[in-house]
Amino acid sequence: MKQIPYKIYLEESEMPKYWYNLRADMKTKPAPLLNPATGAPMTAQELGGVFCEELVRQELDDTTPFLEIPEEIRGFYKMYRPSPLVRAYCLEEKLQTPAKIYYKFEGNNTSGSHKLNSAIAQAYYAKMQGLKGVTTETGAGQWGTALSMACSYFGLDCKVFMVKVSYEQKPFRREVMRTYGATVTPSPSMTTEVGRRILEAHPGTTGSLGCAISEAVEAATTNPGYRYVLGSVLNQVLLHQSVIGLETKAALDKYEIKPDVIIGCAGGGSNLGGLIAPFMRQKLRGEADYRIVAVEPASCPSFTRGIFAYDFCDTGMICPLAKMYTLGSDFIPAPNHAGGLRFHGMSTTLSQLYHDGYMEAVAVPQVEVFQAAEQFARVEGILPAPESAHAIKVAIDEAERCKQTGEEKTIVFGLTGTGYFDLVAYEKFHDGKMTDYIPTDDDLARSLSKLPKLR
Numbered sequence: 241m242k243q244i245p246y247k248i249y250l251e252e253s254e255m256p257k258y259w260y261n262l263r264a265d266m267k268t269k270p271a272p273l274l275n276p277a278t279g280a281p282m283t284a285q286e287l288g289g290v291f292c293e294e295l296v297r298q299e300l301d302d303t304t305p306f307l308e309i310p311e312e313i314r315g316f317y318k319m320y321r322p323s324p325l326v327r328a329y330c331l332e333e334k335l336q337t338p339a340k341i342y343y344k345f346e347g348n349n350t351s352g353s354h355k356l357n358s359a360i361a362q363a364y365y366a367k368m369q370g371l372k373g374v375t376t377e378t379g380a381g382q383w384g385t386a387l388s389m390a391c392s393y394f395g396l397d398c399k400v401f402m403v404k405v406s407y408e409q410k411p412f413r414r415e416v417m418r419t420y421g422a423t424v425t426p427s428p429s430m431t432t433e434v435g436r437r438i439l440e441a442h443p444g445t446t447g448s449l450g451c452a453i454s455e456a457v458e459a460a461t462t463n464p465g466y467r468y469v470l471g472s473v474l475n476q477v478l479l480h481q482s483v484i485g486l487e488t489k490a491a492l493d494k495y496e497i498k499p500d501v502i503i504g505c506a507g508g509g510s511n512l513g514g515l516i517a518p519f520m521r522q523k524l525r526g527e528a529d530y531r532i533v534a535v536e537p538a539s540c541p542s543f544t545r546g547i548f549a550y551d552f553c554d555t556g557m558i559c560p561l562a563k564m565y566t567l568g569s570d571f572i573p574a575p576n577h578a579g580g581l582r583f584h585g586m587s588t589t590l591s592q593l594y595h596d597g598y599m600e601a602v603a604v605p606q607v608e609v610f611q612a613a614e615q616f617a618r619v620e621g622i623l624p625a626p627e628s629a630h631a632i633k634v635a636i637d638e639a640e641r642c643k644q645t646g647e648e649k650t651i652v653f654g655l656t657g658t659g660y661f662d663l664v665a666y667e668k669f670h671d672g673k674m675t676d677y678i679p680t681d682d683d684l685a686r687s688l689s690k691l692p693k694l695r
Protein backbone atom coordinates (compact mmCIF):
# COMPACT_ATOMS: atom_id res chain seq x y z
CA MET A 241 0.00 0.00 0.00
CA LYS A 242 1.15 3.52 -0.82
CA GLN A 243 2.32 5.69 2.08
CA ILE A 244 -0.49 8.13 2.80
CA PRO A 245 0.77 11.72 2.96
CA TYR A 246 -0.33 14.14 5.68
CA LYS A 247 -2.21 16.11 3.09
CA ILE A 248 -3.65 14.69 -0.07
CA TYR A 249 -3.92 17.38 -2.73
CA LEU A 250 -5.36 16.90 -6.20
CA GLU A 251 -3.56 18.17 -9.28
CA GLU A 252 -5.30 21.07 -11.02
CA SER A 253 -6.22 18.68 -13.81
CA GLU A 254 -7.90 16.34 -11.32
CA MET A 255 -10.26 19.00 -9.96
CA PRO A 256 -13.97 18.41 -10.64
CA LYS A 257 -15.30 19.85 -13.89
CA TYR A 258 -18.90 18.99 -13.05
CA TRP A 259 -21.07 19.42 -10.00
CA TYR A 260 -23.08 16.38 -9.02
CA ASN A 261 -26.83 16.68 -8.42
CA LEU A 262 -27.70 14.10 -5.78
CA ARG A 263 -31.43 14.33 -6.50
CA ALA A 264 -30.94 12.69 -9.89
CA ASP A 265 -30.23 9.36 -8.19
CA MET A 266 -32.90 9.57 -5.49
CA LYS A 267 -35.86 7.26 -5.97
CA THR A 268 -38.03 9.43 -3.75
CA LYS A 269 -37.26 13.00 -4.76
CA PRO A 270 -37.37 15.79 -2.21
CA ALA A 271 -40.85 17.33 -2.06
CA PRO A 272 -41.30 20.52 -4.09
CA LEU A 273 -41.32 24.01 -2.59
CA LEU A 274 -44.88 25.28 -2.21
CA ASN A 275 -46.36 28.72 -2.66
CA PRO A 276 -47.51 29.75 0.83
CA ALA A 277 -50.50 31.63 -0.59
CA THR A 278 -51.92 28.85 -2.80
CA GLY A 279 -50.32 25.65 -1.50
CA ALA A 280 -49.32 24.77 -5.11
CA PRO A 281 -45.73 23.92 -6.13
CA MET A 282 -43.67 27.03 -6.86
CA THR A 283 -43.25 27.55 -10.60
CA ALA A 284 -40.02 28.68 -12.23
CA GLN A 285 -41.72 31.98 -12.98
CA GLU A 286 -42.70 32.59 -9.36
CA LEU A 287 -39.23 31.67 -8.11
CA GLY A 288 -37.69 33.86 -10.81
CA GLY A 289 -39.11 36.95 -9.10
CA VAL A 290 -36.88 36.24 -6.11
CA PHE A 291 -33.95 34.15 -7.40
CA CYS A 292 -31.65 34.31 -10.45
CA GLU A 293 -32.95 32.45 -13.53
CA GLU A 294 -30.21 29.86 -13.86
CA LEU A 295 -30.30 29.17 -10.14
CA VAL A 296 -34.05 28.55 -10.37
CA ARG A 297 -33.35 26.03 -13.13
CA GLN A 298 -30.84 24.29 -10.89
CA GLU A 299 -33.24 24.42 -7.96
CA LEU A 300 -35.99 22.66 -9.88
CA ASP A 301 -33.82 20.16 -11.74
CA ASP A 302 -34.00 16.80 -10.03
CA THR A 303 -33.05 14.67 -13.02
CA THR A 304 -29.74 15.93 -14.48
CA PRO A 305 -26.95 14.17 -12.58
CA PHE A 306 -23.95 16.23 -13.71
CA LEU A 307 -23.79 19.95 -14.46
CA GLU A 308 -20.71 21.48 -15.99
CA ILE A 309 -19.00 24.02 -13.71
CA PRO A 310 -18.58 27.18 -15.83
CA GLU A 311 -14.99 28.03 -16.75
CA GLU A 312 -15.06 31.33 -14.78
CA ILE A 313 -16.13 29.56 -11.61
CA ARG A 314 -13.49 26.86 -12.03
CA GLY A 315 -10.96 29.68 -12.46
CA PHE A 316 -12.04 31.23 -9.16
CA TYR A 317 -12.03 27.83 -7.43
CA LYS A 318 -8.37 27.47 -8.41
CA MET A 319 -7.51 30.45 -6.18
CA TYR A 320 -8.30 28.43 -3.07
CA ARG A 321 -9.02 24.88 -4.22
CA PRO A 322 -8.41 22.01 -4.25
CA SER A 323 -8.76 22.03 -0.49
CA PRO A 324 -6.57 19.50 1.32
CA LEU A 325 -7.80 16.15 2.57
CA VAL A 326 -5.75 15.78 5.74
CA ARG A 327 -4.83 12.53 7.44
CA ALA A 328 -5.17 13.37 11.14
CA TYR A 329 -2.08 11.41 12.16
CA CYS A 330 -1.50 13.62 15.22
CA LEU A 331 -5.06 13.22 16.46
CA GLU A 332 -4.92 9.44 15.92
CA GLU A 333 -1.69 9.33 17.88
CA LYS A 334 -3.14 11.42 20.70
CA LEU A 335 -6.25 9.23 20.89
CA GLN A 336 -4.22 6.03 20.57
CA THR A 337 -6.88 4.74 18.22
CA PRO A 338 -6.52 2.14 15.48
CA ALA A 339 -9.01 4.19 13.44
CA LYS A 340 -7.78 6.18 10.48
CA ILE A 341 -9.10 9.72 10.53
CA TYR A 342 -9.27 12.10 7.57
CA TYR A 343 -10.74 15.57 7.35
CA LYS A 344 -11.54 17.75 4.38
CA PHE A 345 -10.49 21.27 5.33
CA GLU A 346 -12.56 24.10 3.84
CA GLY A 347 -11.21 26.96 5.96
CA ASN A 348 -8.32 27.98 3.68
CA ASN A 349 -9.86 31.11 2.21
CA THR A 350 -10.47 34.58 3.62
CA SER A 351 -14.16 33.93 4.30
CA GLY A 352 -12.95 31.01 6.41
CA SER A 353 -15.51 28.42 5.36
CA HIS A 354 -16.96 26.27 2.59
CA LYS A 355 -19.60 28.92 1.85
CA LEU A 356 -17.45 30.53 -0.84
CA ASN A 357 -18.02 27.46 -3.07
CA SER A 358 -21.65 28.43 -3.57
CA ALA A 359 -21.25 32.20 -3.17
CA ILE A 360 -19.04 32.41 -6.25
CA ALA A 361 -21.47 30.33 -8.29
CA GLN A 362 -24.47 32.39 -7.25
CA ALA A 363 -22.68 35.69 -7.92
CA TYR A 364 -21.61 34.40 -11.34
CA TYR A 365 -25.18 33.57 -12.41
CA ALA A 366 -26.41 36.94 -11.12
CA LYS A 367 -23.73 38.64 -13.22
CA MET A 368 -24.60 36.57 -16.31
CA GLN A 369 -28.21 37.66 -15.93
CA GLY A 370 -27.10 41.30 -16.01
CA LEU A 371 -28.29 42.07 -12.49
CA LYS A 372 -27.07 45.06 -10.47
CA GLY A 373 -26.70 43.15 -7.26
CA VAL A 374 -27.95 40.62 -4.75
CA THR A 375 -29.38 40.68 -1.23
CA THR A 376 -28.93 38.14 1.50
CA GLU A 377 -29.01 37.51 5.23
CA THR A 378 -26.20 36.38 7.42
CA GLY A 379 -26.18 35.08 10.98
CA ALA A 380 -22.71 34.66 12.35
CA GLY A 381 -21.38 36.27 9.18
CA GLN A 382 -19.63 33.50 7.24
CA TRP A 383 -22.10 33.51 4.39
CA GLY A 384 -22.20 37.31 4.16
CA THR A 385 -18.41 37.38 4.06
CA ALA A 386 -18.21 34.74 1.35
CA LEU A 387 -20.88 36.48 -0.72
CA SER A 388 -19.22 39.89 -0.46
CA MET A 389 -15.96 38.36 -1.70
CA ALA A 390 -17.78 36.74 -4.62
CA CYS A 391 -19.71 39.91 -5.49
CA SER A 392 -16.65 42.11 -5.47
CA TYR A 393 -14.95 39.64 -7.83
CA PHE A 394 -17.76 40.06 -10.36
CA GLY A 395 -18.43 43.76 -9.66
CA LEU A 396 -21.91 43.21 -8.19
CA ASP A 397 -23.54 45.19 -5.40
CA CYS A 398 -24.15 43.18 -2.24
CA LYS A 399 -26.69 44.07 0.47
CA VAL A 400 -26.36 41.97 3.61
CA PHE A 401 -28.92 41.85 6.43
CA MET A 402 -27.01 40.70 9.47
CA VAL A 403 -28.78 39.35 12.56
CA LYS A 404 -28.56 42.30 14.98
CA VAL A 405 -26.95 40.42 17.85
CA SER A 406 -24.14 39.25 15.56
CA TYR A 407 -23.82 42.70 14.00
CA GLU A 408 -23.13 44.07 17.44
CA GLN A 409 -21.06 41.17 18.78
CA LYS A 410 -19.04 40.42 15.66
CA PRO A 411 -17.84 43.79 14.39
CA PHE A 412 -14.83 42.17 12.72
CA ARG A 413 -16.91 40.07 10.35
CA ARG A 414 -18.84 43.20 9.47
CA GLU A 415 -15.63 44.99 8.57
CA VAL A 416 -14.45 42.14 6.36
CA MET A 417 -17.72 42.41 4.44
CA ARG A 418 -17.34 46.17 4.12
CA THR A 419 -13.77 45.69 2.93
CA TYR A 420 -15.22 43.71 0.04
CA GLY A 421 -17.69 46.52 -0.63
CA ALA A 422 -20.92 45.10 0.85
CA THR A 423 -23.55 47.19 2.65
CA VAL A 424 -24.31 45.60 6.01
CA THR A 425 -27.60 46.40 7.79
CA PRO A 426 -28.46 45.08 11.26
CA SER A 427 -31.72 43.09 11.18
CA PRO A 428 -34.51 43.69 12.01
CA SER A 429 -34.20 47.15 10.50
CA MET A 430 -36.47 50.04 9.64
CA THR A 431 -35.46 49.77 5.97
CA THR A 432 -38.05 47.12 5.11
CA GLU A 433 -41.77 46.72 5.67
CA VAL A 434 -41.31 43.33 7.33
CA GLY A 435 -38.49 44.68 9.52
CA ARG A 436 -40.71 47.52 10.75
CA ARG A 437 -43.54 45.06 11.41
CA ILE A 438 -41.27 42.75 13.44
CA LEU A 439 -39.78 45.68 15.40
CA GLU A 440 -43.24 46.92 16.26
CA ALA A 441 -44.34 43.49 17.50
CA HIS A 442 -41.06 42.75 19.34
CA PRO A 443 -39.35 46.02 20.29
CA GLY A 444 -35.75 45.47 21.36
CA THR A 445 -35.45 42.09 19.62
CA THR A 446 -31.89 41.08 18.73
CA GLY A 447 -33.09 39.41 15.55
CA SER A 448 -32.95 35.94 14.08
CA LEU A 449 -31.92 34.30 10.85
CA GLY A 450 -35.55 33.77 9.81
CA CYS A 451 -36.25 37.46 10.27
CA ALA A 452 -33.16 38.58 8.33
CA ILE A 453 -34.22 36.27 5.47
CA SER A 454 -37.60 38.00 5.32
CA GLU A 455 -35.93 41.40 5.08
CA ALA A 456 -33.43 40.31 2.42
CA VAL A 457 -36.19 38.79 0.27
CA GLU A 458 -38.22 41.98 0.53
CA ALA A 459 -35.18 44.09 -0.40
CA ALA A 460 -34.59 41.91 -3.48
CA THR A 461 -38.18 42.08 -4.70
CA THR A 462 -38.55 45.83 -4.17
CA ASN A 463 -35.21 46.94 -5.69
CA PRO A 464 -35.15 46.62 -9.50
CA GLY A 465 -32.13 44.65 -10.76
CA TYR A 466 -31.68 42.70 -7.53
CA ARG A 467 -32.30 39.08 -6.61
CA TYR A 468 -32.06 37.22 -3.33
CA VAL A 469 -29.43 34.56 -2.70
CA LEU A 470 -29.21 32.04 0.12
CA GLY A 471 -26.13 30.30 1.52
CA SER A 472 -27.56 26.97 2.62
CA VAL A 473 -30.68 24.76 2.68
CA LEU A 474 -31.55 25.08 -1.04
CA ASN A 475 -30.88 22.33 -3.58
CA GLN A 476 -28.74 24.65 -5.72
CA VAL A 477 -26.42 25.24 -2.74
CA LEU A 478 -25.99 21.50 -2.17
CA LEU A 479 -25.24 21.18 -5.88
CA HIS A 480 -22.40 23.74 -5.73
CA GLN A 481 -21.08 22.25 -2.50
CA SER A 482 -20.77 18.84 -4.17
CA VAL A 483 -17.31 20.06 -5.16
CA ILE A 484 -16.27 19.22 -1.55
CA GLY A 485 -17.35 15.59 -1.81
CA LEU A 486 -16.11 15.12 -5.38
CA GLU A 487 -12.64 16.31 -4.40
CA THR A 488 -12.72 14.17 -1.26
CA LYS A 489 -13.69 11.08 -3.24
CA ALA A 490 -11.05 11.72 -5.92
CA ALA A 491 -8.35 12.14 -3.25
CA LEU A 492 -9.40 8.94 -1.45
CA ASP A 493 -9.60 7.00 -4.71
CA LYS A 494 -6.08 8.12 -5.57
CA TYR A 495 -4.83 6.16 -2.57
CA GLU A 496 -7.45 3.41 -2.78
CA ILE A 497 -8.96 4.40 0.55
CA LYS A 498 -12.56 3.44 1.24
CA PRO A 499 -14.20 5.26 4.15
CA ASP A 500 -16.47 3.41 6.57
CA VAL A 501 -18.03 6.45 8.20
CA ILE A 502 -18.58 9.95 6.80
CA ILE A 503 -19.44 12.66 9.31
CA GLY A 504 -20.48 16.27 8.84
CA CYS A 505 -22.11 19.03 10.84
CA ALA A 506 -25.58 20.06 9.76
CA GLY A 507 -27.01 23.56 9.98
CA GLY A 508 -29.03 23.95 6.81
CA GLY A 509 -27.31 20.91 5.37
CA SER A 510 -25.15 22.35 2.58
CA ASN A 511 -21.65 21.23 3.57
CA LEU A 512 -22.91 17.81 4.58
CA GLY A 513 -24.95 17.45 1.39
CA GLY A 514 -21.86 18.43 -0.59
CA LEU A 515 -19.44 16.20 1.28
CA ILE A 516 -21.58 13.08 1.02
CA ALA A 517 -22.83 13.64 -2.55
CA PRO A 518 -20.66 11.16 -4.50
CA PHE A 519 -20.70 8.63 -1.65
CA MET A 520 -24.48 8.83 -1.35
CA ARG A 521 -24.63 8.38 -5.12
CA GLN A 522 -22.97 4.98 -4.78
CA LYS A 523 -25.20 4.14 -1.86
CA LEU A 524 -28.36 5.06 -3.76
CA ARG A 525 -27.21 3.04 -6.76
CA GLY A 526 -26.29 0.04 -4.62
CA GLU A 527 -22.61 0.28 -5.62
CA ALA A 528 -21.12 0.79 -2.17
CA ASP A 529 -22.19 1.32 1.40
CA TYR A 530 -21.12 3.89 3.96
CA ARG A 531 -22.39 5.05 7.32
CA ILE A 532 -23.28 8.71 6.98
CA VAL A 533 -23.77 10.79 10.10
CA ALA A 534 -25.22 14.30 10.42
CA VAL A 535 -24.24 16.13 13.61
CA GLU A 536 -26.42 18.89 14.99
CA PRO A 537 -26.45 20.94 18.19
CA ALA A 538 -28.61 19.60 21.02
CA SER A 539 -29.96 23.14 21.35
CA CYS A 540 -31.26 23.17 17.76
CA PRO A 541 -32.01 19.51 16.99
CA SER A 542 -33.94 19.64 13.68
CA PHE A 543 -33.21 16.06 12.57
CA THR A 544 -33.32 14.29 15.91
CA ARG A 545 -36.29 16.05 17.50
CA GLY A 546 -37.99 17.93 14.69
CA ILE A 547 -40.79 16.62 12.53
CA PHE A 548 -40.83 15.99 8.78
CA ALA A 549 -43.41 18.42 7.46
CA TYR A 550 -43.97 21.47 5.29
CA ASP A 551 -42.87 24.62 7.07
CA PHE A 552 -41.85 28.20 6.42
CA CYS A 553 -38.16 28.92 5.93
CA ASP A 554 -38.41 32.40 7.48
CA THR A 555 -40.06 34.14 10.42
CA GLY A 556 -41.94 36.63 8.25
CA MET A 557 -43.60 33.68 6.48
CA ILE A 558 -43.08 35.13 3.02
CA CYS A 559 -40.72 32.45 1.64
CA PRO A 560 -41.92 29.26 -0.05
CA LEU A 561 -42.82 26.31 2.16
CA ALA A 562 -40.32 23.46 2.24
CA LYS A 563 -40.92 19.87 3.35
CA MET A 564 -38.14 19.25 5.81
CA TYR A 565 -37.23 18.25 9.31
CA THR A 566 -38.17 21.35 11.26
CA LEU A 567 -38.55 22.70 14.78
CA GLY A 568 -41.05 25.33 13.62
CA SER A 569 -40.19 28.62 11.91
CA ASP A 570 -40.29 30.68 15.08
CA PHE A 571 -38.01 28.36 17.00
CA ILE A 572 -34.97 30.32 18.18
CA PRO A 573 -32.16 28.50 20.01
CA ALA A 574 -31.48 29.62 23.59
CA PRO A 575 -29.46 32.86 23.82
CA ASN A 576 -26.53 31.01 25.46
CA HIS A 577 -26.11 28.85 22.35
CA ALA A 578 -22.80 29.88 20.77
CA GLY A 579 -22.04 26.98 18.50
CA GLY A 580 -23.77 28.06 15.28
CA LEU A 581 -25.99 25.72 13.22
CA ARG A 582 -29.05 27.55 14.47
CA PHE A 583 -31.47 27.26 11.55
CA HIS A 584 -34.84 25.73 12.51
CA GLY A 585 -35.14 23.60 9.36
CA MET A 586 -32.98 21.41 7.12
CA SER A 587 -32.28 20.87 3.42
CA THR A 588 -35.21 19.08 1.75
CA THR A 589 -32.80 16.66 0.04
CA LEU A 590 -31.12 15.61 3.28
CA SER A 591 -34.48 15.50 5.04
CA GLN A 592 -35.80 13.02 2.48
CA LEU A 593 -32.63 10.90 2.64
CA TYR A 594 -32.78 10.84 6.42
CA HIS A 595 -36.47 9.98 6.33
CA ASP A 596 -35.72 7.12 3.93
CA GLY A 597 -33.01 5.71 6.20
CA TYR A 598 -29.94 6.56 4.09
CA MET A 599 -28.27 8.52 6.88
CA GLU A 600 -28.15 8.88 10.65
CA ALA A 601 -28.23 11.96 12.84
CA VAL A 602 -26.94 12.73 16.29
CA ALA A 603 -27.30 15.82 18.50
CA VAL A 604 -24.44 16.94 20.73
CA PRO A 605 -24.33 19.48 23.58
CA GLN A 606 -22.11 22.52 23.08
CA VAL A 607 -19.72 22.17 26.04
CA GLU A 608 -18.60 18.78 24.68
CA VAL A 609 -18.31 20.34 21.23
CA PHE A 610 -15.92 22.99 22.51
CA GLN A 611 -13.94 20.36 24.42
CA ALA A 612 -13.50 18.48 21.15
CA ALA A 613 -12.58 21.72 19.36
CA GLU A 614 -9.85 22.45 21.87
CA GLN A 615 -8.53 18.89 21.80
CA PHE A 616 -8.36 19.05 18.01
CA ALA A 617 -6.74 22.50 17.90
CA ARG A 618 -4.00 21.38 20.27
CA VAL A 619 -2.89 18.46 18.14
CA GLU A 620 -3.85 19.31 14.56
CA GLY A 621 -3.00 23.01 14.76
CA ILE A 622 -6.18 24.33 13.16
CA LEU A 623 -8.53 26.47 15.27
CA PRO A 624 -11.88 25.04 14.16
CA ALA A 625 -15.17 26.89 13.74
CA PRO A 626 -17.64 25.80 16.45
CA GLU A 627 -19.88 24.46 13.68
CA SER A 628 -17.09 22.23 12.38
CA ALA A 629 -16.33 21.10 15.92
CA HIS A 630 -19.66 19.26 15.99
CA ALA A 631 -18.25 16.91 13.39
CA ILE A 632 -14.92 16.70 15.24
CA LYS A 633 -16.76 15.68 18.41
CA VAL A 634 -18.51 12.76 16.73
CA ALA A 635 -15.38 11.71 14.79
CA ILE A 636 -13.46 11.57 18.07
CA ASP A 637 -16.27 9.57 19.70
CA GLU A 638 -16.15 7.12 16.81
CA ALA A 639 -12.35 6.82 17.05
CA GLU A 640 -12.63 6.21 20.82
CA ARG A 641 -15.09 3.40 20.13
CA CYS A 642 -12.61 1.88 17.68
CA LYS A 643 -10.02 1.95 20.44
CA GLN A 644 -12.30 -0.18 22.57
CA THR A 645 -13.25 -2.63 19.85
CA GLY A 646 -9.91 -2.65 18.05
CA GLU A 647 -11.61 -1.89 14.73
CA GLU A 648 -9.46 -0.08 12.15
CA LYS A 649 -12.28 1.98 10.71
CA THR A 650 -11.65 4.77 8.25
CA ILE A 651 -13.42 7.94 9.33
CA VAL A 652 -13.82 10.98 7.10
CA PHE A 653 -15.26 14.22 8.40
CA GLY A 654 -15.83 17.71 7.07
CA LEU A 655 -13.84 20.48 8.73
CA THR A 656 -15.92 23.31 7.34
CA GLY A 657 -14.04 26.33 8.61
CA THR A 658 -11.91 28.25 11.07
CA GLY A 659 -13.00 29.85 14.32
CA TYR A 660 -11.06 33.13 14.51
CA PHE A 661 -14.28 35.13 14.61
CA ASP A 662 -15.78 32.88 17.27
CA LEU A 663 -13.37 33.73 20.04
CA VAL A 664 -16.08 35.21 22.23
CA ALA A 665 -17.60 31.73 22.32
CA TYR A 666 -14.19 30.18 23.03
CA GLU A 667 -13.73 32.76 25.81
CA LYS A 668 -17.01 31.70 27.42
CA PHE A 669 -15.88 28.11 27.22
CA HIS A 670 -12.46 28.82 28.75
CA ASP A 671 -14.01 30.90 31.54
CA GLY A 672 -16.33 28.02 32.39
CA LYS A 673 -19.32 30.19 31.54
CA MET A 674 -20.62 28.05 28.74
CA THR A 675 -23.73 26.06 29.54
CA ASP A 676 -25.92 23.62 27.69
CA TYR A 677 -29.51 24.49 27.16
CA ILE A 678 -31.50 21.71 25.63
CA PRO A 679 -35.02 22.70 24.64
CA THR A 680 -37.78 20.91 26.53
CA ASP A 681 -40.51 18.96 24.77
CA ASP A 682 -42.84 21.81 25.68
CA ASP A 683 -40.54 24.37 24.01
CA LEU A 684 -40.59 22.32 20.83
CA ALA A 685 -44.32 21.63 20.99
CA ARG A 686 -44.90 25.38 21.20
CA SER A 687 -42.99 26.24 18.02
CA LEU A 688 -44.21 23.12 16.21
CA SER A 689 -47.84 24.02 16.93
CA LYS A 690 -47.44 26.89 14.46
CA LEU A 691 -46.64 24.75 11.43
CA PRO A 692 -48.71 25.84 8.42
CA LYS A 693 -51.91 23.88 7.90
CA LEU A 694 -51.97 22.71 4.32
CA ARG A 695 -55.19 22.19 2.49
Ligand SMILES: *Cc1c(COP(=O)(O)O)cnc(C)c1O
Pocket residue numbers: 352353354355382383471472473505506507508509510511512581625627628656657658
Ligand atom coordinates in the same frame (compact mmCIF):
# COMPACT_ATOMS: atom_id res chain seq x y z
C1 LIG B 1 -22.51 27.95 7.67
C2 LIG B 1 -21.56 27.02 8.24
C3 LIG B 1 -21.93 25.70 8.59
C4 LIG B 1 -23.33 25.17 8.50
O1 LIG B 1 -24.02 25.32 7.32
P1 LIG B 1 -24.43 24.09 6.39
O2 LIG B 1 -25.26 24.70 5.33
O3 LIG B 1 -25.18 23.14 7.24
O4 LIG B 1 -23.20 23.52 5.86
C5 LIG B 1 -20.96 24.86 9.07
N1 LIG B 1 -19.69 25.27 9.24
C6 LIG B 1 -19.30 26.52 8.93
C7 LIG B 1 -17.88 26.90 9.16
C8 LIG B 1 -20.22 27.43 8.41
O5 LIG B 1 -19.83 28.66 8.11
